[in-house]
Amino acid sequence: MIDNRIIYMLSSLLFLIGLFGVMTRRNIMKMLISVSIIETAVNIFLVALGYIKGAAAPILTGEMPRAAINGSNIADPLPHALVLTAIVIGVGTTALGIAIAIKLYAQHHTLNINRMDGKDEHE
Amino acid sequence: MNMNNSILLIAVPLALAFAAPLFSMLGAIFNRFVLFAGILFEFIFAGYLMKRVLADGAGIAVIGGWKPPFGINLQISYLPLFFLLIIYFVMIIASLMFAARKSKKDDSKLVAAFLLFVTGMSGVILTGDIFNMFVFFEILTIATIILIAAKGKPMAMRGAIKYSILSSIASAFFLLSIAFIYGTLGTLNIAEIALMFPQIAPLTATFIFIMFFGALLAELEMFPFNMWAPDSYEGSYSFVNVLLSSAASLTAVYAFIRIAFTGMGYTASGYIRPLVPFDGGLAIVFIGALTAIIGEISALSSRNIKRMLAFSSIGQMGLIMTGVGIGSETSIGAALILLINLALSKALLFLSTGAMLKGSDDRGREALTGIAYRDKLFPVLFILGAAGTVGVPFTLGFYGKLFIAQSLISAGGFYFILLLLVFAGAVIELFYYFRVIHSMYIKKEFKRELDIKMLYYIAGAVLVGAVLFFIFNPSSAGQFTSPAVRDIFERAEYIGTVLGTGVLK
Numbered sequence: 001m002i003d004n005r006i007i008y009m010l011s012s013l014l015f016l017i018g019l020f021g022v023m024t025r026r027n028i029m030k031m032l033i034s035v036s037i038i039e040t041a042v043n044i045f046l047v048a049l050g051y052i053k054g055a056a057a058p059i060l061t062g063e064m065p066r067a068a069i070n071g072s073n074i075a076d077p078l079p080h081a082l083v084l085t086a087i088v089i090g091v092g093t094t095a096l097g098i099a100i101a102i103k104l105y106a107q108h109h110t111l112n113i114n115r116m117d118g119k120d121e122h123e
Numbered sequence: 124m125n126m127n128n129s130i131l132l133i134a135v136p137l138a139l140a141f142a143a144p145l146f147s148m149l150g151a152i153f154n155r156f157v158l159f160a161g162i163l164f165e166f167i168f169a170g171y172l173m174k175r176v177l178a179d180g181a182g183i184a185v186i187g188g189w190k191p192p193f194g195i196n197l198q199i200s201y202l203p204l205f206f207l208l209i210i211y212f213v214m215i216i217a218s219l220m221f222a223a224r225k226s227k228k229d230d231s232k233l234v235a236a237f238l239l240f241v242t243g244m245s246g247v248i249l250t251g252d253i254f255n256m257f258v259f260f261e262i263l264t265i266a267t268i269i270l271i272a273a274k275g276k277p278m279a280m281r282g283a284i285k286y287s288i289l290s291s292i293a294s295a296f297f298l299l300s301i302a303f304i305y306g307t308l309g310t311l312n313i314a315e316i317a318l319m320f321p322q323i324a325p326l327t328a329t330f331i332f333i334m335f336f337g338a339l340l341a342e343l344e345m346f347p348f349n350m351w352a353p354d355s356y357e358g359s360y361s362f363v364n365v366l367l368s369s370a371a372s373l374t375a376v377y378a379f380i381r382i383a384f385t386g387m388g389y390t391a392s393g394y395i396r397p398l399v400p401f402d403g404g405l406a407i408v409f410i411g412a413l414t415a416i417i418g419e420i421s422a423l424s425s426r427n428i429k430r431m432l433a434f435s436s437i438g439q440m441g442l443i444m445t446g447v448g449i450g451s452e453t454s455i456g457a458a459l460i461l462l463i464n465l466a467l468s469k470a471l472l473f474l475s476t477g478a479m480l481k482g483s484d485d486r487g488r489e490a491l492t493g494i495a496y497r498d499k500l501f502p503v504l505f506i507l508g509a510a511g512t513v514g515v516p517f518t519l520g521f522y523g524k525l526f527i528a529q530s531l532i533s534a535g536g537f538y539f540i541l542l543l544l545v546f547a548g549a550v551i552e553l554f555y556y557f558r559v560i561h562s563m564y565i566k567k568e569f570k571r572e573l574d575i576k577m578l579y580y581i582a583g584a585v586l587v588g589a590v591l592f593f594i595f596n597p598s599s600a601g602q603f604t605s606p607a608v609r610d611i612f613e614r615a616e617y618i619g620t621v622l623g624t625g626v627l628k
Binding site: 019045049078079082085090092093097100101107116117 | 261264268272280281295305
């Protein structure tokens with residue numbers, strides 16, 4: 001009853017919350033944080049994919065007999081590796097976005113994207 | 124066949140990117156030299172790989188000794204090398220334009236970002252693993268954000284933040300589709316996905332395809348996710364414009380073709396099209412045509428030359444996605460011809476406007492009035508680029524639009540109406556380009572002194588040589604693109620090259 005699928009549903013809900021935030025907020029920092037929520041939701045979904053009921057965490061310990069790795073009851077380690085990469089990528093893009101937001105604030109003195117037009121000549 | 128040394132195409136720019144600050148300590152000239160030498164090496168090495176592929180057939184590079192599908196592999200065949208050769212050629216032009224700038228303090232960082240762009244792009248095109256493609260796509264995104272924001276002006280920052288937010292959401296969708304593929308199939312290798320994709324339930328397969336296509340919409344400059352493009356093009360340096368319009372969009376088209384056609388089996392009559400209540404391919408074609416017409420109308424009403432060229436790029440990309448969306452051999456061939464045309468013509472246009480507008484802040488429509496009497500050569504380059512974009516007969520654009528029209532007619536039904544949109548777009552293009560060309564030849568005193576470096580002339584000469592080659596050799600475009608089209612549709616050959624079996628289950 002309470003199994004893997006509830007995590008899929010929760011991560012989809014988190015994804016939709018983040019998407020709502022990006023679409024409706026006008027403050028740049030709130031938009032960047034909403035994007036970060038979206039990325040977190042996808043990471044949760046990815047980790048939940050590797051779940052096997054009753055299995056141990058995929059870490060090689062001393063007690064685990066080396067020759068019987070294929071038979072031992074561990075969860076899928078590949079989604080863990082994918083999520084680590086995805087988290088680092090998310091950190092990188094968020095950091096870059098915040099750096100640009102700082103520069104934008106210095107130029108326009110507002111974080112509201114609707115009030116940022118007109119500083120440069122355009123159209 | 125073993126082609127393990129093709130990893131150099133990714134490793135060399137990556138190493139040079141991180142070594143760029145060291146080189147800049149030796150002197151300012153070394154920055155530009157390292158950049159130009161790196162990209163020239165990539166072009167020559169890609170040419171050597173292409174010669175090997177044409178002689179011996181496709182091959183793979185096994186990374187780390189882990190054989191596919193358990194490890195990551197690069198797949199070297201005609202199609203990736205075709206895209207790489209066009210993109211490296213355009214990047215040589217962009218690096219010449221970069222080298223012509225006055226040297227500034229943080230040039231080494233810009234060189235590092237440029238080389239990371241090359242790395243990301245080479246990785247996306249060469250790899251045979253879908254998560255690896257995602258990682259290299261993110262490297263490409265980060266490098267693009269840095270390059271767009273490099274100028275530091277408010278317009279550049281606005282373009283960079285728009286692109287940053289849109290591409291972060293797009294990458295989340297890409298990762299979600301990869302998660303679904305891994306959850307249902309248990310593999311990340313594109314060849315194995317191609318082998319096992321028919322086993323996925325239809326609704327899940329449609330969902331995966333829609334999420335994947337949605338992820339690429341922002342990079343492909345499709346409406347309504349292309350609102351980052353005008354600000355970004357207007358606010359960035361000219362060589363960045365060349366990179367964005369001619370390199371980044373080609374990479375996104377390749378990613379779509381590789382995953383959708385080879386991985387998921389999307390063709391004109393293929394498996395994934397009838398799965399939604401309406402024809403799924405019609406959505407792609409419709410978005411493409413809508414992008415084309417909205418791009419052209421927006422270009423018509425732009426008061427800023429760079430913005431006009433950005434919207435023109437968007438219009439061309441819409442036309443290319445129309446061709447890709449139809450999914451038949453003619454339309455994909457037309458889309459590839461239009462891609463070569465986009466790369467060469469847009470490089471010419473941005474090169475000439477960059478040279479002519481350098482040193483002044485006026486970018487309005489009338490900024491080039493009377494310039495033809497001060498400099499004779501660069502207005503001609505602009506005319507050549509505009510002719511290629513519009514599709515003046517015997518240029519590549521002409522053949523591309525002709526074949527797109529042919530495939531729209533033969534697809535029948537609703538597609539015929541989109542044909543009218545395509546032709547209306549071409550007429551509007553002609554009008555707004557001719558408006559600028561006319562203003563260039565008005566007999567009026569051009570007040571500003573022009574200072575165009577020799578490197579711009581060299582880059583212009585190379586580009587004109589390429590364009591004239593295609594004009595005087597019309598069958599060459601078809602000769603170059605037909606092996607690529609064959610590569611796209613021969614899925615069994617792709618699977619056979621990577622996995623060693625030719626059996627499509």
